[in-house]
Structure formats: structure tokens, C-alpha cells
Amino acid sequence: AQSVTQPDIHITVSEGASLELRCNYSYGATPYLFWYVQSPGQGLQLLLKYFSGDTLVQGIKGFEAEFKRSQSSFNLRKPSVHWSDAAEYFCASRGGYQKVTFGIGTKLQVIP
């Protein structure tokens, strides 16, 4: 069965600092991978997705993620965090036509 692990439940960074949110997946073959962002009281917005090809994926709002097969990871990065990036971030994976599996989420706090 698939699983997605987000080891950091809560992260605090200073505005302007770089950010990396960790995500590890468990699946026999290469899964399809996603990152979503959820602002308080809102639905989930797709930041980026990886299906195949270039392992560095660019998304919206200046985010990028890198797929590393050897580490079964798909970490989300941003070089300079803005206060508006404070939200909860979900990593998700899907293998073939299977259902999407979500991680438990990482809450990002941005301090001035």
C-alpha cells in the first residue's frame, strides 16, 4: 500500500529565509507526486505536480520540488519565504490508477 510521510508537523521560518518541506513516499514504482497548499478555512490549492521527466518541478507562487528516486523523496522548496506563505502544506502521491494518498500536512509559520 502507498504511504506518504511528512515528518515535520510544524515549521517556523523567518520572512525572507529559505524553506524546505520534506516528503517521503512509499510505492514500488515511480508514483505521481503532488504538493498542495491550504490557507486557514480554505480548500486545497495545487502548487505543483510530478509525473515524469525533469525531476525538478516548478510550481506556482515561486515554489519548486525535486523528485529523488534514491531517497523516495519529493521535498518542496522556496528560496525566500513571504508572510503570505503561512499555511498548511500537503504532499500527496498516486500510483497508476490508484487513489491519491495524502500526508498529514506541515503547518508553516512565518515570523517577521
Next chain:
Amino acid sequence: SQTIHQWPATLVQPVGSPLSLECTVEGTSNPNLYWYRQAAGRGLQLLFYSVGIGQISSEVPQNLSASRPQDRQFILSSKKLLLSDSGFYLCAWSTGTATDTQYFGPGTRLTVL
């Protein structure tokens, strides 16, 4: 472009009362539809999914049910709400293709008192 709507946005209901949450999708045909529940600190729990009209799969046994009376309409119901039904309910749609991506609605905050 495709849009997904959910209503109501917030709902406060007493224990034992019925529930009906509605989700509609515009701009696409024959989508896969999903209901998730998000409880505090517990991530997203898939409740139901549907690949077509009248085709509903339940992921978690509980006192909730789902129906799909029209191609782009997905309804979540309960005959008698429990306190544990409180949470944030999210509807999502996808194309059901190999490169499937789920897109989420704005959600409904349900509080059962």
C-alpha cells in the same frame, strides 16, 4: 475553465439532525468526484469517491452516505449526525485519466453540537 462549488460554507447542526452537503463541478464532463473529511491534526480522510452517476464507493464505514444524482453533482448526507462528524468537508474532482490530478472545492465547515 473548470470550477468546483460547495455549499453551505459553514453549518452548525445539533446531534441527531440530518445533513446534506452539496458539491457541483462546472466546465467538465464525467469527472471523478471525491468527498474528504479533514479533522484537526488528522490530515485528509477519503470518505467516498464516484467514477460516474450512481456509482459510489465508500472508503470508511460510518453514518454518512453519498449520492451522485447528476454527472457533476455530488451530495454527502447523514440521517443522524454524531459529534464525531464535526470537521471540514472537502469535495474534489479529477479527470480520471492516467495523469489524474485532484482539484478541490472551498470546503464546508461542519460543527455538530
